[in-house]
Amino acid sequence: MLDLPAVQLALITFLGLLSQWTAWRIKVPAILFLLLTGIVFGPWLNIIKPGQLLGDLLFPAVSICIALILFEGSLTLKFKEISDQSAVVRRMTSLGMVITWLLIALATHYWMDTSWSIAFLFGAIVVVSGPTVIMPLLMTVRPNKKVSSILRWEGILIDPIGALLAVVVYEFILSTSTQAGFTHALFIFTRVILFGGLIGFMAAYVLGTLIRNEWLPSFLHNLATFSLVAGVFASANAIEHESGLYAVTVMGITLGNMKRLAIEEIISFKEHLSLLLISGVFILLAARLEPAQLIGLGIPAIGLIMTIQFVVRPIMVFTTTWGTDLTPQEKIMLSWIYPRGIVAAAVAAIFSLNLEHKNLDGTEILVPLTFAVIIGTVVFQSLTAKPIAKLLGVRQKAPTGILFIGANQVARTIAQALNKDGFHVILADSNWEHVKRARMEGLQTFYGNPTSEYAELHLDTSNIGYVIAASPLKDLNTLACSKFRAELGDKRVFSFNSITEARSSAKHIASSSHRGRVLVDDKFTFSMANIEIKRGATLSTTTLSDTFSFADLIDNQTGKIPIYAADEKGKLRFFTAGESLQPAPGWKITSLTLTERES
Structure with a gap:
C-alpha cells in the first residue's frame, strides 16, 4: 500500500x-x-x-x-x-x-x-x-x-x-x-x-x-x-x-x-x-x-x-x-x-x-x-x-514591550502613558494619518497590517511581551489576537470590547480564545473609550499605600476607570473582565480619568 x-x-x-x-x-x-x-x-x-x-x-x-x-x-x-x-x-x-x-x-x-x-x-x-x-x-x-x-x-x-x-x-x-x-x-x-x-x-x-x-x-x-x-x-x-x-x-x-x-x-x-x-x-x-x-x-x-x-x-x-x-x-x-x-x-x-x-x-x-x-x-x-x-550580557530580559493594534487616539493615549512609565511600545496601523500622528507624538510605529506576511519579516517583536488590540476594526482585532495568542499565550493578549460584542449574545461573539482578554470589563467598549478621550479624559497614575488602598480609589474617586497597574517590582498588569486583581500598597494604578459633566 x-x-x-x-x-x-x-x-x-x-x-x-x-x-x-x-x-x-x-x-x-x-x-x-x-x-x-x-x-x-x-x-x-x-x-x-x-x-x-x-x-x-x-x-x-x-x-x-x-x-x-x-x-x-x-x-x-x-x-x-x-x-x-x-x-x-x-x-x-x-x-x-x-x-x-x-x-x-x-x-x-x-x-x-x-x-x-x-x-x-x-x-x-x-x-x-x-x-x-x-x-x-x-x-x-x-x-x-x-x-x-x-x-x-x-x-x-x-x-x-x-x-x-x-x-x-x-x-x-x-x-x-x-x-x-x-x-x-x-x-x-x-x-x-x-x-x-x-x-x-x-x-x-x-x-x-x-x-x-x-x-x-x-x-x-x-x-x-x-x-x-x-x-x-x-x-x-x-x-x-x-x-x-x-x-x-x-x-x-x-x-x-x-x-x-x-x-x-x-x-x-x-x-x-x-x-x-x-x-x-x-x-x-x-x-x-x-x-x-x-x-x-x-x-x-x-x-x-x-x-x-x-x-x-x-x-x-x-x-x-x-x-x-x-x-x-x-x-x-x-x-x-x-x-x-x-x-x-x-x-x-x-x-x-x-x-x-x-x-x-x-x-x-x-x-x-x-x-x-x-x-x-x-x-x-x-x-x-x-x-x-x-x-x-547581550540577551534582553523577558519581553515587556506592548504592541498596539491600531494607532488611533485611544491607542496613542494609552501608549503615551505606558511609554512614560518606561515600557517599550509599538503602534501598528495601516492608516497613514494615525501613524503620522503617533510619530509626531514620539511613539514608535509600524505602518502596515500587523498580521501580514510583510509584518512577520519587518515588524520587530523581539521585545514584545503584550498585545493590545485597540482598532475600531473588530475583525482585525480578532485576527491579531488569534495570531499573537499563539506566540505569547492567552494571558498576554488583550482587546477592547466593541459595541456589537457588548450588546450581542454569546453565539454572535468570537470565542475568547480568538479575541484575547477583554480590557477593563465587558461593558466598557472601544467606542466609549474613544468618546471619553475626545471629551478630554486623560490617564493619571495613583500610588497605593497603607493609608490609601485600591478599594479607596474605586469607592472614593468616581470618574476613574483603572486600565493597568505596575506592582512593586514594576511588573505590568492589566485590568480585564472576569479577573479580579488585588493591588497592594506600592502598586501604581493608571486610570482613565473622565471629565466632569456639566449639570
Missing part, C-alpha cells in the same frame, strides 16, 4: 506539515525536521522512494520547484531596503558575502580535498542564511535590539543576493567545464548572463505592465505569475542552455523593484506556495541521501563546519563592523549566529542533480556536505546561542 504513488505523495504532504508544526512549536528552523524526516522515511525506513515515485520527472520537477523558490526569494529583494539599512548591514551583505565565499571556498578545498571549481561553488552555496532559519533563533535567544536588527536584516537581504551569487558561480563553472578553452568558456558564460538576464527582465516587464494597467484580472495574478516563472525557466534553458535559474532570479528582482506595482498578493501566494514546495522538495531530496554519505564525510566535514563557525564568520563580522559603535560582546554574538537554511539546500540539490548529468568530478559531495553544514550550524547554534547571549 505504501508503494502507491498517491499514498507516498499524501504521506510527504503530511510529514511536511508535521515537520513545520513541530518546528513552530519548539521555535527551531523547520528545515532541520524536513531533512531528518526525509532521511528517516527514505533510506532508513525505505518508505519514500523518490526515484520510483517520480522516475524521469524527478529532475524537471525539482528544477521547476527550485526555480519558484529562487523567484520568491528574489521577489523580496528591494534596492530601497538595502540603501535604508545601516552601514553594517550593507557591508555584511556585500563585502562580507565575498569574504565568506572566498574563505569557505579555501577551507573546503583543503579540508575536503575538492577541486577549486567545486570549492568555489560550495562556498557560494553556503554564504546564504535566510529569515526562515534566523527568525526562530532570534525569538528563542532574544539578543539586544541592535544585534537582533542586524541579524534579521542580514538574513532577509542575503537570501536573494547570495542565491544570485551561487547561480552566477554555477553558470561560470558550467561554461569553463568544456574543453573548448577559457576564452570560449567565458563567451558561453557571457551569453548565459546576457540571455538569461534579458529573458528574465522582459518577462518581469511584461507581467508588471499587465498588472499595473489592470489588463489582467486580480484573480489571475497568481496563476499568471506561476505559469510565467515556469515558462521563463524552461524557455531560457531552451534558448541558452542552463540560463533558466539566472533568468527567474533576475525576473524576481526586476518585478519586486518596479514602481507603482501592487504585488503583495503575489508575494503572499508565492510564500505559501514556497512553504508547500519546500516541505515536499526537501523531504524528497533528503530521502535520496544515504546516511552513509553523511557519515562518510568524516572528520574533515566536522573540521570544515568548525572553521565556518569559529573562523570564517568571526573574520567576516569583525572586518565589516570595524569602526562601528558595536561592542566586542555584540560582535561575538553576531559571529555566533548564522545558520544555513532553505536556499542553501535548494541550490545545492539542483546544482548537484544537474552537474551529475554533466559528469563533472566531485559533484557528489555537494548535497551531503551542504546538508551537514545546515544540520551542524542549526543544531549547534540552537543549543548554544542562548547561554552565549547570557554570558556576553
Whole structure:
C-alpha cells in the first residue's frame, strides 16, 4: 500500500506539515525536521522512494520547484531596503558575502580535498542564511535590539543576493567545464548572463505592465505569475542552455523593484506556495541521501563546519563592523549566529542533480556536505546561542514591550502613558494619518497590517511581551489576537470590547480564545473609550499605600476607570473582565480619568 504513488505523495504532504508544526512549536528552523524526516522515511525506513515515485520527472520537477523558490526569494529583494539599512548591514551583505565565499571556498578545498571549481561553488552555496532559519533563533535567544536588527536584516537581504551569487558561480563553472578553452568558456558564460538576464527582465516587464494597467484580472495574478516563472525557466534553458535559474532570479528582482506595482498578493501566494514546495522538495531530496554519505564525510566535514563557525564568520563580522559603535560582546554574538537554511539546500540539490548529468568530478559531495553544514550550524547554534547571549550580557530580559493594534487616539493615549512609565511600545496601523500622528507624538510605529506576511519579516517583536488590540476594526482585532495568542499565550493578549460584542449574545461573539482578554470589563467598549478621550479624559497614575488602598480609589474617586497597574517590582498588569486583581500598597494604578459633566 505504501508503494502507491498517491499514498507516498499524501504521506510527504503530511510529514511536511508535521515537520513545520513541530518546528513552530519548539521555535527551531523547520528545515532541520524536513531533512531528518526525509532521511528517516527514505533510506532508513525505505518508505519514500523518490526515484520510483517520480522516475524521469524527478529532475524537471525539482528544477521547476527550485526555480519558484529562487523567484520568491528574489521577489523580496528591494534596492530601497538595502540603501535604508545601516552601514553594517550593507557591508555584511556585500563585502562580507565575498569574504565568506572566498574563505569557505579555501577551507573546503583543503579540508575536503575538492577541486577549486567545486570549492568555489560550495562556498557560494553556503554564504546564504535566510529569515526562515534566523527568525526562530532570534525569538528563542532574544539578543539586544541592535544585534537582533542586524541579524534579521542580514538574513532577509542575503537570501536573494547570495542565491544570485551561487547561480552566477554555477553558470561560470558550467561554461569553463568544456574543453573548448577559457576564452570560449567565458563567451558561453557571457551569453548565459546576457540571455538569461534579458529573458528574465522582459518577462518581469511584461507581467508588471499587465498588472499595473489592470489588463489582467486580480484573480489571475497568481496563476499568471506561476505559469510565467515556469515558462521563463524552461524557455531560457531552451534558448541558452542552463540560463533558466539566472533568468527567474533576475525576473524576481526586476518585478519586486518596479514602481507603482501592487504585488503583495503575489508575494503572499508565492510564500505559501514556497512553504508547500519546500516541505515536499526537501523531504524528497533528503530521502535520496544515504546516511552513509553523511557519515562518510568524516572528520574533515566536522573540521570544515568548525572553521565556518569559529573562523570564517568571526573574520567576516569583525572586518565589516570595524569602526562601528558595536561592542566586542555584540560582535561575538553576531559571529555566533548564522545558520544555513532553505536556499542553501535548494541550490545545492539542483546544482548537484544537474552537474551529475554533466559528469563533472566531485559533484557528489555537494548535497551531503551542504546538508551537514545546515544540520551542524542549526543544531549547534540552537543549543548554544542562548547561554552565549547570557554570558556576553547581550540577551534582553523577558519581553515587556506592548504592541498596539491600531494607532488611533485611544491607542496613542494609552501608549503615551505606558511609554512614560518606561515600557517599550509599538503602534501598528495601516492608516497613514494615525501613524503620522503617533510619530509626531514620539511613539514608535509600524505602518502596515500587523498580521501580514510583510509584518512577520519587518515588524520587530523581539521585545514584545503584550498585545493590545485597540482598532475600531473588530475583525482585525480578532485576527491579531488569534495570531499573537499563539506566540505569547492567552494571558498576554488583550482587546477592547466593541459595541456589537457588548450588546450581542454569546453565539454572535468570537470565542475568547480568538479575541484575547477583554480590557477593563465587558461593558466598557472601544467606542466609549474613544468618546471619553475626545471629551478630554486623560490617564493619571495613583500610588497605593497603607493609608490609601485600591478599594479607596474605586469607592472614593468616581470618574476613574483603572486600565493597568505596575506592582512593586514594576511588573505590568492589566485590568480585564472576569479577573479580579488585588493591588497592594506600592502598586501604581493608571486610570482613565473622565471629565466632569456639566449639570
